[in-house]
Amino acid sequence: MVPDGGALGVRAPLRARAARGWPGGLARALTGAILAPVRSPALVPAPPSLAPPGRGRRARPPGQPRACARPPTCLFALLLALAGCRGAGDGRTTIRFWAMGREGEVVQELVRDFERENPAIRVVVQQIPWGAAHEKLLTAHVGRSTPDVAQLGNTWIAEFTALRAIEPLDRRIAASPAVRPDGYFAGIWDTNVMDGVVYGIPWYVDTRVLFYRRDLLARAGYDSMPGSWDEWRRAMEAVQRVAGKGRFAIFLPTNEYTPWIVFGMQAGSPLLKDGDTRGAFGGPAYRRAAAFYLDLFRRGLAPAVQGASIANRYQEFERGTINMYISGPWDVGEFRRRIAPALQSSWATAPLPGPGGPATGVSTAGGSSLVLFRASRHPDEAWRLVEFLSRPEQQLRFWRLTGDLPARIESWRDPALTNDPNVRTFGRQLERVRSTPRIPEWEQISLRLQDKVEAMVLGHAPADSALAALDRDVDRILAKRRWLVARGRQHAGDAR
Secondary structure, eight states, X not given: OOOOXXXXXXXXXXXXHHHTOTTHHHHHHHHHHHHSOOOOTTTSOOOOOSSOTTOOOOOOOTTOOOOOSSOOXXXXXXXHHHHTOXXXXXXXXXXXXXXXXXXXXXXXXXXXXXXXXXXXXXXXXXXXXXXXXXHHHHHHHHTTOOXXXXXXXXXXXXXXXXXXXXXXXXXXXXXXXXXXXXXXXXHHHHTTEETTEEOOEEEEEEOOEEEEEHHHHHHTTOSSOOSBHHHHHHHHHHHHHHHOTTOBSOBOOTTOOHHHHHHHHHTTOOSEETTTTEEOXXXXXXXXXXXXXXXXXXXXSSOOSOGGGSSOHHHHHHHTSBOEEEEOTHHHHHHHHHSOGGGGGGEEEEOOOBTXXXXXXXXXXXXEEEEEBTXXXXXXXXXXXXHHHTSHHHHHHXXXXXXXXXXXXXXXXXXXXXXXXXXXXXXXXXXXXXXXXXXTTHHHHHHHHHHHHHHHHTTSSOHHHHHHHHHHHHHHHTHHHHHHHHHHHHHHXXXX
């Protein structure tokens, strides 16, 4: 699962990962591809990054000789041949699979079963730290050393599609008995579709729901979480009265951008306009969302502090200092580990309320997908691995090993998921998720939104001027996209 921060304190978004977004990350990838020694990923395990996230270089370990920047041509050719070769003298086809974080560790257990079922195929799994994954994938693409199949965060699909790095999958899906679009949550599947073409298969899913103190909500007179914004705000006021002075109904950390995206989508904002070439944050829909969440701070229902000011939200949740929090599936396990046994029955999860009731309570469509790289020498064998990992029984097994929620709807019928009310909430929310704009620059835009919201919350800028400034920032970020779109239209007109 993609971590959003450290074990203590608020889970902050991975700024370094987003800062490496296209085209800036590509520039560094080009530099890395030119200067780095050629290595065969199939033969050499990917080392952990020795530099902080966001730094593309790794220090040379002590005692290791300096690699030659220009390996001999014959060695270069040999390594390229070995990278896509058949197994070492056993006649098997070797495919390379890059997976991130803990997923890269535990998937090897599933891969062993795949190899038993497909004895002619050998799978070499490389575990790559999430903090280094984006840079490494870009460098591999530029250096023509990409794996056959890889795990890709679904917010990266647009970028690697734009680079023509990954293979379109429609033809394979049409012929596959194992992968069917209607077997997945529609909002999640949609994150893998670019201009009507499918480029990834959802592997596991992620969305945001509301964690809350059920006991305090009951004492405030509510037997369940309300479904509309107005009723939710009234419930927060009642919870705060019960909790007492110095306590807050909800914690909305300003160093996380997801809540501000969610509120905007719930209010009907497209977030971007004009074919995803300009910002839409100054429009009436997003202004309505901003008015709602800023009002929570003005009323004192949420602490108007910088995001990291609450050092340990689990402890403060247990104390009743904060009583609601928007978070993802990883926190189900964290709450069970970190909240005292005597209070385990006092918390619960609920789908997010929306401005017009439950139907408008949409959330983000996150997770990771499996993709095939265009440079693969063995795409058919790689696709067989994707099909295997996409089976409902394998998705359930992967969930038990990692806690990552299954992407297949069939898997959610298993009693292990349906009998757990706090996990079952995520299944309900996944029926109401929306994709964020599918452009390579989106994470960069999300961070600008986060900065502007923090300025509004802390009183450094009024909402109207902050949102207008955000749109100007977004327009600058998307200037190249507008130029490309205009150029494409001109070429289309010339062709007619």
